[in-house]
Amino acid sequence: MPDRIITLCYRKVIGASSVQPWEKLVFEDTYQEFRLQAQLYNPEHRYRTFAELVQQAPGADQLPFLVSAAARGYLQQLRGLVPDVVNNLGKHFLKFSQFQFEIITSDLQDKARHQVAISFYSEPLRWHDTVGSLLLVSEAAGPAATEEVLTNMISLQPYLSIHSLHQLA
């Protein structure tokens, strides 16, 4: 199989039932920021949910961007490594610098209904081969495959997907 350059996307959904400390902080702070920023589009308190705001209030589609500022500091705490996704040795290895923040649902009066997602887009990987259900990959920024390269083996799992593909000639 000729090498291919891929990027992976891991979409991490965070809600009231999230248990990790990092997730809880993101949950709390993005809810607070949502309540702050939503007032910009809701001066008469006519809307209660994120869905209502986006559908009824002009400009409210900016809310995910505005609320994402509350998550940014927590992204920096990850030190450039995608959370949760580990290689077959059980170690985090997937580097990222690109992300996307979404508000899935939220309710100005019911925190339990607040749910957000952060998609992490990995740095480019060279996909050498597939061994069983594991992808054999190395960092695309590393040396060409004609030399010895350090590799990682990773299994595709829920919420982890190949986001882009570039077939090398």
Place this chain on the structure above:
Amino acid sequence: MERKIFLKSLFIGAVSAPAVLAACGKESDAVTPSTTDTTGGTTGGTTSCAVAPTETEGPFPTKVPASYVRSDITDGRAGYKMTATITITNTNNGCAALAGALVDIWHCDAEGNYSEYGGSGMQSVNYTGVHFLRGRQTTDSNGQVTFTSIFPGWYSGRATHMHVHVYAANGTSLKVTQIAFPEGAGSAVAAVNGYKKGLTGYTANATDNVFRDGVTQELATVTGNLTDGFQLAISFGVAA
């Protein structure tokens, strides 16, 4: 040829009607593979069957304020330096200084663009610098906040302006407003001259949709020059 098509149609019929085959004991072997496939698919479908993280815990997350909370909101945007001092007073308390209020500001860059994204679902951004020219500060005992930024550019249809959102300490919105800039000969707007754009097609305060009803409450004092930068000062009264 016709026979081939007939056989093919038989085959399609067989695949799409496994129940019929299953009902016939003699053919049950032919169905088994498909049953096995389904089972195999279910087992393989437990794709969460991946190695769990096994490494030293950490880094330990600590609470961080939203990235808006900062005094310097420049984030590398080029332009003439501008220091903005905003004073918040309480109209319910004889216009005394309001301490502890949150003040958000945001404005466009030299080209007239805001930091923002939205719409297209596949768009991702680098997490450094994505919220440029947006900031939040808490008023001090004098009701003041100070931001370091650049002099805003302009875009079609609007006079030079900055957005301000004032919240009470508990987060309740108190005021959403905009800051207008003095214009004409000797003004900072004239000195900056729209950066590379010039001021052709510029919307003056008098014809601006937001400011044309009068800018007495919203007009800032702007001093300074291109070399040393500009100082903007304004005071807003809010009912807190």
